[in-house]
Amino acid sequence: MTSIAATASSGLQAAQLRLAASAHNVANAGTAGFHRQEVAQQAAPALGGVQAQVAQAAQPGVPLEAEAVEQIAAAYAFKANVLVLRTAQDIAGTLLDERA
Numbered sequence: 001m002t003s004i005a006a007t008a009s010s011g012l013q014a015a016q017l018r019l020a021a022s023a024h025n026v027a028n029a030g031t032a033g034f035h036r037q038e039v040a041q042q043a044a045p046a047l048g049g050v051q052a053q054v055a056q057a058a059q060p061g062v063p064l065e066a067e068a069v070e071q072i073a074a075a076y077a078f079k080a081n082v083l084v085l086r087t088a089q090d091i092a093g094t095l096l097d098e099r100a
Helices: 003-027 064-099
Strands: 037-043 050-056
Touching (some): 003 064
Antiparallel strands (some): 037 050
């Protein structure tokens, strides 16, 4: 896998994790004493991309407006990484066409 594809793939996985954590938070928003899940992302230059980990928030409660923003941000991150994969595929196809 190329480094571009590896970077975009790790971004897709991080976006999926963010969306799953947010959905879990919304589903459990009415549970007394529930601590929301937060996804922490950090650059992983050696691996090419990002690393994402789920952690539990210190304070109980789920602000639903923050979860809505998180879901929108995760959807945009997902779309952006898919666009990177499509562009990399198009470039590779163009290079192969030129050499054929």
